Amino acid sequence: MFQDSPRSSAALLRLAIQKLCIALGSPGKNLNEDIGGLVEQGLPFQVQRSLDIVRVVGNNQVHPGVLDVRDDPSIAMTLFELVNIIVEDRIARPKQVEALYAKLPEGARKQIEERDAKSKTQP
Numbered sequence: 432m433f434q435d436s437p438r439s440s441a442a443l444l445r446l447a448i449q450k451l452c453i454a455l456g457s458p459g460k461n462l463n464e465d466i467g468g469l470v471e472q473g474l475p476f477q478v479q480r481s482l483d484i485v486r487v488v489g490n491n492q493v494h495p496g497v498l499d500v501r502d503d504p505s506i507a508m509t510l511f512e513l514v515n516i517i518v519e520d521r522i523a524r525p526k527q528v529e530a531l532y533a534k535l536p537e538g539a540r541k542q543i544e545e546r547d548a549k550s551k552t553q554p
Contacts, residue, residue, distance in 0.1 A: 437507035438492045444510045445489020448482055448517065455521055462486050478520050481513040 449462050456472075457465035466474075466482045474482075488510060532540070 434504060437504040440507040441485075441489045441492040441510055443489075444485050444507075444514055445492075447514055448485050448489075451514075451517065451521070452482070475520065478517055481517050485510050485513050485517075 445462075449459060449465070452462065452465040452469065453459040455469060457468055459465060463486065466479060466486065469482075470479050488506060535543075
């Protein structure tokens with residue numbers, strides 16, 4: 432449990448978001464650059480902030496930094512919540528929407544796709 436070692440939890444959560452960024456299409460070589468690339472692709476501001484918080488706090492637990500979760504173990508719990516927000520926004524919610532969209536009648540989906548195709552070709 433994170434209470435036993437909030438510092439380790441924070442470091443592992445940083446690793447989790449690094450793997451999550453790879454799953455979202457980033458190269459995985461530099462977490463800061465991966466987050467920047469996701470921002471360029473339209474990552475919502477709150478998700479970007481959540482990723483950066485987990486990245487910085489997690490990194491500071493491995494390397495000396497200003498923010499130390501040993502001083503405030505509740506930070507580790509907040510990092511878990513942020514990772515959940517990221518996963519909800521980037522993975523769970525899109526899958527939920529796509530599943531519901533797939534249940535629309537085929538004719539309705541086709542009409543939507545035709546509408547969207549027209550808007551992409553017009554200035």
